[in-house]
Amino acid sequence: MSQPFRTEKGGRIDRGQQLTFTFDGEEMQGHKGDTLASALLANGVHLVGRSFKYHRPRGIVTAGSEEPNALVGVYRKGDQTPNLRATQVEVYQGLEAISQNRFPSLGFDVGAVNDLLSPLFPAGFYYKTFMWPKAFWDRVYEPVIRAAAGLGKPPKNPDHDTYGNIYAHCDVLVAGSGPAGLAAAVAAAETGAKVILCDEQAEFGGSLLSDENATIDGKPPAEWVRDTIVKLQGMDNVTLLSRTTAFGYFAHNYIALAERVTEHVSDPDPKLPRERLWQVRAKEVVIASGAIERPMVFPENDRPGILLADAGRTYLNRYGVKVGNKVLIATACDTAWQAAFDLADHGVDVVAIADLRETPPENLVAIAQARGIRVEAGCVVTGTLGRKRVKAALLGRLMTSGQVASAGQVACDAILMSGGWTPTVSLYSQSRGKVVWDETVGAYVPGKSVQHERSAGAAKGLYGLQATLEDGYAAGEAAAKAAIGKEAKVTYAAASGGEAGQGAVLGALPHDRNASRVKAFVDYQNDVTAKDIKLAAREGMQSIEHIKRYTTTGMATDQGRLSNMNALSIASGALEKPIVDVGLTTFRLPYTPTTFGLFAGVARGDHFDPVRKTPSHDWVVANGGVYEDVGQWKRTWYFPKSGEDMHAAVARECATVRESVGLFDASTLGKIEVVGPDAAEFLERMYTNPWKKLAPGRCRYGLMLNDAGFIVDDGVIGRLADDRFHVTTTTGGAPSVFATMEDYLQTEWPDLDVWITSTTEQYAVAAVQGPKAREVIAPFIEGIDLSADPFPHMSVKEGTFCGVPCRLFRISFTGELGFEINVPRRHGKMTWETLAGEIEKHNGTAYGTETMHVLRAEKGYIIVGQDTDGTVTPQDAGMSWAIGKKKHDFVGKRGLERPDLVAENRKQFVGLLTKDPKVKLEEGAQITVAQNPATGTPAEGHVTSSYYSPAMGRTIALAIVKNGHALHGKSLYVPMPDGSIEVEVTSPIFFDKEGARLNV
Amino acid sequence: MLLIYCPYCEVERPETEFHNGGEAHIARPADPSKTSDEEWAEFLYMRSNVKGIAVERWRHIHGCGRFFNVVRDTVSDKILKVYKVDDPMPDLEALAKEAGR
């Protein structure tokens, strides 16, 4: 049996191209141009899913992106994408789709028991129960609820598709390509404005593609669409984007579009991105998002086979599919009558038109009668029969009393309903405009523009083909004029037919059934009924936001596009307040669900965040170095030799540096060149230390505070000339130190003649540290006398290394004789490899950050950010010596004088030695006075750094401890889960206290 | 993402090129040693946090690097005026009126 519900002819599908696809494993045929929904309907399949809460059988309701029921999973490359709307999934050869939220099968779903139990599950029931016994919530109830909830199954495997991004600018962005959007695009494009036209559907044209009755400029609408698109394609200033949803409207006219590039293709080229994010800055936006039809809220309005009338017409005219053989039309609006006529003209048995209105327009009635269609005026559907497919409808007659009298039953296999139309104001609302209630339209329509946008056509409640077209042209002209100040003479196309329909209804319809027994759905997917909304109102939920949250109406994956207006109307009735006083929930982005990968784009793996490497990288990799991430930088952590673990490698590296020599890559440290006549004055203000008297050729350790008085950075600063300093910062602090300096310089002291330039990446830095450091570098250095007298500790000179210019610092972060060789970065690899070769000859070693940390800890040097944490002052750190006592001001000086910063009992920087020299403290461990402190005892401080020290032959630790400077020699405790560790407070300097090894 | 006009580059650029520098016109006291603890806390921490027409600093960190001032409505995020650091603060009431607030 192949496509029994396909019409003989017509529609926009390519009947020449037959495609095979599967749904829940069953093979079916469709055509190119079909959506999964139209192809399923062509095969007579209406039942496609189960609802969220009651697991009721559900069918396709719409033909667009607002579809609440027909959510499917699509398999591709062995994994599935859940919750795709069958109305948007394009059929391709081999498409594999599955239904969701059912077990074991769509036809028989055990979850459907919920439907029977539904009297127990009114809105918000879970707030009232599942509280006893207490421990059962997250162990019993919640897991059961979770398993029942959710819709599709999440993808299981990493997504290997790529996602593109493009930033674009245009004068006029037109969102939507129905009559208003196309007209707007043409009008704007004619002025020469740069136009982007996007539409969420595969084909441009919107509602025009399913209208076979009207004409534009004497042509069928679809033909006019084709000609118009051809014309736009020929214009350089126009970009046409189909399958592209404008999903987000952000501040300053920034609009995000999601373009689906390959999802409709059977076997896409892997070079193509699956989707592409367009981030568009538009001078003006025309929102031509149209309107969607509203369901009618009658009992059992959710059975498969019950669709919106316009969807029925679209399936017929655009896809060549009959939604049924015996179709009932239930409406309160003229437009549904056209669906009836079109169906009848295609040979479908339209069993009746049940119009809510007492007197539907005579001309329509006449046309119906001419086709032999039974017309029931003042008639309402009061219920439906059929489990997995509607098989009959109950009709009721509206009495003048307001009561409903039964008007019998009518057999049918589909019902097309229309409660009227709701303008799609999502994008307008996202632009932060406030919608206003328009009584004549019977809907919320866009109010004043807040950003540079205007809505056109049905999106603002304007209906009728001619009017919509005209409004579109006018909007396009106005937008172009506002954007580029130009006008063009545009000939408006003239339409005939496609008149605006009259009539609408909001809210729950009256019926003669037992109100407590029947369900009339407002939000299909979330199973919210009219009763639920009334219950919420009864329970005191007055704001529509409360009602929404309490009942979950409007919170399904269609974000209330189908349900909001009916829900508002029911709430309005229940609260006895006019609809405008009930409020309106805010439309949030995205307009339709949008793939995470689209937002993530190229950011994954090494492109998630820049991987910053130093010139030693290749050598380090070749020599087995292990990296650690420090900010975006890769820094070598340690260099294990074969068989060594980290502990062994670090112990060896430490010992080697102290015994002979080590080589360390210090390139990542921040470097700032401070130049100008006021350079010394500027540093005087930025750092705690004095700088004016530092002689060129000498260096000094600099300590930087914030104006609150706490340590934020440190580094060695060398004076190269009277007006030129080479400042170093911590690796992580480099950007913020630079920014802070610029801030003070530009906004506090613009009068200073000094400028700063980042030179972090201008230089590669190799640190050679250890007793043999001088011997190691001597063969390569020219122009600098390396002996101690002309070049003592804390000096800097310019010379050459292997013939390339270098800035040579004699400084040490290890306590050993040390040099830091700064060479222009491109020479960094040569420099590193030369030195690595040379240290081999001296039995030296390359070492990483861990060894650097141990060596400096042996010397009691702080690491900002590890031994300090943003709450430590120079005094706390035992670094009062770094403060220029005669300075009147520097950043942080006033902050340091605040009461709490000079109070007793501040935590101070100390050394700790465990009683047992083999026991290594854990970094971060807390310190107490009591050996076994009671829970809740305030800590005296914490261990900031802790290592095994080869030089000391034991473990050492650094800590900040309350009043620590006064506690040297005293015992404290570090309570651990497996017992308390006794420690002695000491000076933080463990090794070579006199610094003899530095001055050689 | 805001679109911000840089008065030095004389172009509009996306917000990601800029770094917000907080409330404008908070000068570091000329002689901090003469300030009280209250005054210093005011300088460090107290902020107008205006709901409405606010004046703030931005730095074109990934552009010309300059700081400048922006008058922005913090409710709508509309930018009403941009001016250089050494220009005087504009008449906020007039700007607010112009913006229809």
Add this chain to the structure above:
Amino acid sequence: MKRYSFLELAKNAFSAHQNWGRQWRAPEPKAEYDVVIIGAGGHGLATAYYLAKEHGVRNVAVLEKGWLGGGNTGRNTTIVRSNYLWEESAALYNHAIDLWDGLSQELNYNVMYSARGVMMLAHTVHDVQVAQRHIHANRLAGVQNEWLTPEQAKEYCPPLNISKDIRYPVMGAALQRVGGTARHDAVAWGYARGADDMGVDIIQNCLVTGIKRGADGAVEGVETAKGFIKTKKVGVVAAGNTTNVMDMAGVRMPLESYPLQALVSEPVKPAFPCVVMSNTIHAYISQSDKGELVIGAGTDQFISYSQTGGIHITNHTIDAICELFPHFRRMRMLRNWGGIVDVTPDRSPILSKTPVSGLYVNCGWGTGGFKATPGSGHVFAHTIAKDEPHSINAPFTIDRFKTGRLIDEAAAAAVAH
């Protein structure tokens, strides 16, 4: 108040749920109250609840400019945890945890507190040090928190990508098992229902336009959209709008209000068992009972009351989530929204008396106020009722910004090297 229970639910099923009463009233304001709370979010409602419950102060009004629970309470990612570093913070948040446990029963309203565990990832050596410091400090303070290796983290949260090949590999995690999530709306509604039942008037759509102070400077009442209300005690619990409300009383605040975004995916079957947070790559994620992945983003860089944020913030949040959970790239964002968070310079709240007699303020919760709701309300009620702070909130003064005694949770996570 009609007690909620399964039996009651079953009973009401027979009457088609026609007989449920209001959860709270919609009263008009009285001329005078003993205490007026400004702001009917979770914190404000909890304050009113505990004022009535613990201190017998029942002549209380909670004024709300919009709808109750409609600010950050209804917009946050519902994470509950207490593993903060400083003793002061840990005590405050742990007080809240103690109250979370049993809150559903206390309020007779299922707030769905689910101790599914909050896991905070460490991606760098520095992260590991910071996490370990937290764990040790928490152990001493009696706050549950433990260290997991990457493999243990993966076992606890199977979707986690612990490959060494990702940009910032997971080096371990701190897990607080009592941490988890709760249902945000239910917290506001449960407190509202409980407070209302004890006589508290919750007055919605009632914008406060002024705070009246007498000749002695003390509070005398508040001007509102519904007229003047006399009171000697005003508690300001207005989150992002605190600066503006405090301005009405002439009190400057060390606060800035930033947009904070969050988002959810479409609902899917259970895919994520706990809460995972990563400060280093800026993302946090959990899955709601409904099946939506709930994802928190960062703040925008500028002050704004727009309740919207930039897409670049969302992009960075989602790329971080997808780096940690690469199979979520095919999931889809259903809804994105923004709140206004009030941030203090030390990222800790202010729960305090003010220089104005009779004026109390509870603010500065930044991005993490939801978890504190019960504890915050509890100690703030104490502060208002006794005119002196509870020992737990005593350190959270405004004065600390003058003296320098900050409770700096942000600094404690400072970037190293």
Add this chain to the structure above:
Amino acid sequence: MSDLLANDVITPDAGETPLLSLPDVSILKAAPMTRLSLRLRKAAIPAAGEAFGANLPVTPLGAEISAKRAALWMGPDEWTLLAPEDELQAVFDGIEAKLDGQPHSLTDISHRSEALIVSGPKASWLLNTGIFVDFSLEKFPVGTVTRTIFHKSPVMIWRTGEDTFVVEAWVSFMDYVAGILVESAQELAAA
């Protein structure tokens, strides 16, 4: 590339194979060159230009070019000066000598960044996959130079021809920038 600006300063690195070579866009690494950052007050602008051999542009985002010299506007008091690699010392010394006594800062940043030459009809499209700048010729005419952001990396963009751009980034960011450019261009090679 004879029609391009400053083609005696910006040259493809002879030793490097193209990073990308597609009909519509190619990416070449540029050879090393001298780069100096010059900062000064207004009064010193003419003298500095004279010493350098190309005027310092005062139009925002502008560039001034003469033989083997290019001066790029980076900010109101900041210029990047480009010259052939081997002329570093001469240029540096010349400017220092001329500006002696006038407040200024001249700093060698030759090695701080690397440059790519991105050219072809799809060059601006490719840049727009990661950069939010309007590269239409009206908004970004040939000669325009600016710093901006490419995804998560700071970059400098200089349009040296209708379809040719110089893309500079700090060296440690270059793998990231070049890597994403090459990845994003792949779709141009799709069938």
